[in-house]
Each structure stands twice: as structure tokens, then as C-alpha cells.
Amino acid sequence: MNLLVCISKTPETTAKIAFTDGDSKFNEEGVQYIMNPYDEWYALVRAIELKEKHGGKVIAINVGPASNDIVIRKALAIGADEAIRVNGEAVSSMFVAKQIANYAKSNDIDIVFCGKETIDYNGSEVASIVAELMDLPFISYASKMMVEGSTATIERDIEGGVEVVKVDKPFVISAAKGLAEQRIPNMKGIMMAKRKPLTVVEPEAVDSKSTIGSYTVPQGKQEVKMIDPENMEELVRLLHEEAKVI
Amino acid sequence: MSVLIFAEAKKGEYKKNAQEAVYYGAKLASQVGTEAIVFTIGDGSNANELGSFGASKIWFNNNSASTDSQVVSALIAQAASKAEATHVILSNTALGKSIAGRIAVKMDASLVSGANALPEGSSVTKGVFSGKAVAKYNLSGDKHVISVMGNSLQPEATGAAGIPEEISLDAPASRVTVVESKTVDGVVPLPEAELVVSAGRGMKGPENWGIIEDLAKVLGATTACSRPVADTGWRPHHEHVGQTGVAIRPNLYIAAGISGAIQHLAGVNSSKTIVVINKDPEAPFFKAADYGVLGDLFDIVPKLTAALEKFKAQ
Numbered sequence A: 001m002n003l004l005v006c007i008s009k010t011p012e013t014t015a016k017i018a019f020t021d022g023d024s025k026f027n028e029e030g031v032q033y034i035m036n037p038y039d040e041w042y043a044l045v046r047a048i049e050l051k052e053k054h055g056g057k058v059i060a061i062n063v064g065p066a067s068n069d070i071v072i073r074k075a076l077a078i079g080a081d082e083a084i085r086v087n088g089e090a091v092s093s094m095f096v097a098k099q100i101a102n103y104a105k106s107n108d109i110d111i112v113f114c115g116k117e118t119i120d121y122n123g124s125e126v127a128s129i130v131a132e133l134m135d136l137p138f139i140s141y142a143s144k145m146m147v148e149g150s151t152a153t154i155e156r157d158i159e160g161g162v163e164v165v166k167v168d169k170p171f172v173i174s175a176a177k178g179l180a181e182q183r184i185p186n187m188k189g190i191m192m193a194k195r196k197p198l199t200v201v202e203p204e205a206v207d208s209k210s211t212i213g214s215y216t217v218p219q220g221k222q223e224v225k226m227i228d229p230e231n232m233e234e235l236v237r238l239l240h241e242e243a244k245v246i
Numbered sequence B: 001m002s003v004l005i006f007a008e009a010k011k012g013e014y015k016k017n018a019q020e021a022v023y024y025g026a027k028l029a030s031q032v033g034t035e036a037i038v039f040t041i042g043d044g045s046n047a048n049e050l051g052s053f054g055a056s057k058i059w060f061n062n063n064s065a066s067t068d069s070q071v072v073s074a075l076i077a078q079a080a081s082k083a084e085a086t087h088v089i090l091s092n093t094a095l096g097k098s099i100a101g102r103i104a105v106k107m108d109a110s111l112v113s114g115a116n117a118l119p120e121g122s123s124v125t126k127g128v129f130s131g132k133a134v135a136k137y138n139l140s141g142d143k144h145v146i147s148v149m150g151n152s153l154q155p156e157a158t159g160a161a162g163i164p165e166e167i168s169l170d171a172p173a174s175r176v177t178v179v180e181s182k183t184v185d186g187v188v189p190l191p192e193a194e195l196v197v198s199a200g201r202g203m204k205g206p207e208n209w210g211i212i213e214d215l216a217k218v219l220g221a222t223t224a225c226s227r228p229v230a231d232t233g234w235r236p237h238h239e240h241v242g243q244t245g246v247a248i249r250p251n252l253y254i255a256a257g258i259s260g261a262i263q264h265l266a267g268v269n270s271s272k273t274i275v276v277i278n279k280d281p282e283a284p285f286f287k288a289a290d291y292g293v294l295g296d297l298f299d300i301v302p303k304l305t306a307a308l309e310k311f312k313a314q
Ligand SMILES: Cc1cc2nc3c(=O)[nH]c(=O)nc-3n(C[C@H](O)[C@H](O)[C@H](O)COP(=O)(O)OP(=O)(O)OC[C@H]3O[C@@H](n4cnc5c(N)ncnc54)[C@H](O)[C@@H]3O)c2cc1C
Pocket: A013, A037, B199, B200, B201, B202, B203, B225, B226, B227, B228, B229, B240, B241, B242, B243, B244, B245, B256, B257, B258, B259, B260, B261, B262, B263, B264, B267, B277, B278, B279, B280, B283, B295, B296, B297, B298
């Protein structure tokens, strides 16, 4: 089975979110980067588990500059067999998805894995675009997946519950919490990662129709109003009369 | 020309997110000087009420009951082409997220998912970095797909109800078989909830959750929790809110025994009003709160529940 895992690089969760160049660019100064948690903890690990059980290979793919190699090496250290980096700035989800679909189409991929969203742009866009470009079924928010022969049985999160579906390979899936358990790379994995192939390919040009022009940071909250713990009637009154939320 | 709005029916009913999408689409249509057409999948019953949020036409098609993204996106794209739509508007729900990208590809359109306000000219804003910033997207081309973040605007039903019309479309066969669907009835799912009561490690153990459930019950609120609480199995995973859980933006978020770590705040700081109950005056959550109560949650939560019961009885 050929399993392609899309991995994205995102700022670490405690990173300071600030902007430069007239608020048009994310300020990278002093920011640590990580692999997007949904890609790392769930998508990648489930792909590796499936390979361990059924054979085949796990390929990690990232669209981005050479500075992304650090998260790609981590994917290899956790257990991906090889990696592809498409050498271009990820300016839009359409750009990223196009590169991934191009690779997947020409490499006989059985399952394309994405995280359910990235924790920076929160778009949930790439997986559905890849699925459409490849004319494949897309199962979003998968929290459990078993594969038997050519069919996968997947439990996915829907509003207020879960849905169990069956789908034949090939397909695209986006990974949510529950699909797998986070794996920490061990020394052997880190050493082996250095010898695993990381192939760099050049991107196809894409007409990106939505790109970010500028950013704003919402104003912080006003000073908190402390309420006497013995007077919850006062809190209820404020919620009703001042905040008007009840 | 038109703005086509996909209104998602849940078991034949239209929830607030569908009303918001229609309202958003209608406002946008009047902004660009065109008409707003609602499209919905199903038999069209209950769809007439959507007219009151500003749509001039309501179309329905009942060829397929599938929620598969390939089927739904194909139907919407056909409806959009029939409507000669320049914009397709949908809700940023689980279904919305699985189809927005597909529709944008089919229409060769720009795509913004999770918009938090109406477009201004050719740009539209949405929350990024888990609510820590807002990005303004510039749109090019003549077709656009925009999904609307829940609770971004207050839909107003000021117009008249409409008369749903059936349109004929070709539904492709689905390659996904639904084996089972398990939903809890009577509970508002977290992403749609307007009132949320949440608790963290300060609860000490799952056996103490009764006071949180009681509080949620008087309010008619949905319950949530911090990540360690879900990770240790005290509460189900779907209650986990935050940067790596569900991102929510209710009108009221009450947090008891949650310290307010940055990853937790990222998923809840778009809430309109935040109440924090914590015994530690240094808890970072107080800085993000509108109202704070300093003390032991095991005393305070039942008192708050009692005060709310009294208020509701009036
Ligand atoms: C990559 C990453 C992603 C993460 N994503 C998330 C996420 O999505 N969501 C999330 O929630 N966390 C997330 N976290 C974890 C986060 O950093 C915190 O560890 C977590 O939110 C703490 O949960 P808590 O507030 O319940 O527990 P604690 O931090 O232990 O806080 C418990 C609080 O309860 C108070 N308390 C105790 N007893 C009482 C009492 N009797 N009465 C009143 N108050 C009391 C204490 O004063 C304390 O403030 C993430 C972490 C990482 C590294």
C-alpha cells in the first residue's frame, strides 16, 4: 500500500503571533516551528501503523522552502520511509493542493492523508481540493480507520456525533483526534531519518485566487470584573443585563 | 448573475448556521447588486422560512440523500451554474468544510473558508492562528466560494417567507457507503452552541462532573473540557476545546477549574463573554475573562446553578 501523508509546518503553539512589513507578513523572528499536530499525531502515525500491519510504504510530502526540511526529517524519524518537498512558498491552499495532487496522480497512491486542519490558517481546505483534483472520495475528520483488502471502514466526527462509512481505495482522508496516538521519535529513528531519501521537486505554477493581503490582531479584553463568590446572583444579573447573554 | 447560498438541512430542519449563511449571502447580494438564491438538498419542506432572511428564490433538489462530499459538491456546482452565480456561500460546518474546496475547483473560483464578516470590495476576513489574529484575503477572478464561520453575524428574519421550487440536477453515484450514524439528540453540538460550560483538571476526577452538568442543564448549555481532561478519559474526546480540539465562539463560555493555557485560550477566546471560576488568583485565564470568580469551584458552581434557577423561575 502506498500511503501519502501531507505534512505542514506551523508555528509552535505558544509562539507569539505578530506581523511585519505593514502587517502583511507573519513575523518569524524568534518563532519555533513544529509539524502541524493533526498531521503528526494522527495522520502520519496512522499511516505508519497501517504500513506496519499491511506492508507498503509511507511517503511524507510538504510544499515549502528548504527551511521546512526540519519538520520533514521529523516525519522520517517518526517512521515515514521517504519524503518529497515541493520547493515553493505555500501561498494558497490551491497552490499546495495542486502540487500534492500532481505527485499523488503519478505515483499510484492508495490513501492520501491530511490533518483535519492546520493550527495556523485553520482552513481545512487542502484535503478537499486534492480529492477533487484527483476525482477521489474524501472522508473528513476521521477518528478511526481500519483497512481490509481494498476497503476501509472509517469512523468520522460529524456535528453532535459520529458516522461510520465504508470506502474503497484510493481515497483522501483528513485525520482528527483518536485516529492514532502520538509517537515520539527515538534515537534509532532520528539516525535512520538522515539516510532516508528526501527528494526535492519543483512546483507547477498555479493561479492563486485568494491570497492574504494583511493581518490584524484583535484587541485584548478589558480588565476582568471580579465577582464576590458569595454573590452569584450578581453574576447572573450582569450576564443578563450587561453582557446580555442569558 | 446571482449569489447562490447552500443551506444545509439537518434532519429536514435549518439550524442557525443555515440562517446565517442565507443572511450573509443576501447581504452580499444587495452589496453587489444581484439576487440571492438559496439552494438546499431534500424535499424543500421547512425551506420557505429561509426566504425571510433575504433570499429571493429557494431551490431544492431531492435526487440524493447522500452527504458524501462528491455528491453534494456536484449538486451545488450544477445549481451555481444554473443560477449563473458569481458567489457560492455556505456554512463552515463539517459538511461545509468537506465540500468548499471541491466546489472552488469545479467553478475555478477563489476560496475563503471560515469568513468572519461580509466581504468589503474584493477582500474578506477570517480568523487565523486559532483566533489569535484576523487575516484579510484578497480575492481575484470572477467567481468566489466563501464559507461563513458560525456565530459571526446575527441573522435577522425581516423579509417574507419564500416558496421552494424544485430544480432538476444530476446526482452522481456515491462511492462512500454510510454504515451507521450515531448522533446524540437534544444536545447542541459544540461548534454551534451559544452557551458552553467547560471544566478542567481542577475538577479532580470524572465523578465530580455532576455539578457541571447541573449548571449546563439550567442554562441549556453544551458541556466542554480542557485537553488533559479528555486525554485521561474523564470526558469524551468531542468535548475537548482549544487549539488542538474544537474551536468555539459561543455567546457565553463558563470555565471552571481551567488554568487558561495559551492552547486552551486559542480555541475559546472568540467567545463573546467569558466567565472564569478558579481558586488561583494568578491563573492566566483571568486575563482573558470578562467576569472572574476567585474561589473553590465546588462551592461556587452549585451556588451559580442555584442563582440561575432562581433567575429562570422569575
Ligand atoms: C501542542 C499542544 C496543544 C495543546 N492543545 C490544547 C487544547 O487544544 N486544549 C487545551 O485545553 N489544552 C491544550 N494543551 C494543553 C495546555 O497547555 C494545558 O496543559 C491544559 O489546557 C491545562 O488544562 P487544565 O486547565 O484543565 O489543567 P491545569 O493547568 O492543571 O489547571 C487546573 C486549574 O484548576 C484550578 N483549580 C484546581 N482546583 C480548583 C478548585 N477546587 N476550584 C477552582 N479552581 C481549581 C487551578 O488553580 C488551575 O488553574 C495543549 C498543549 C500543547 C503542548
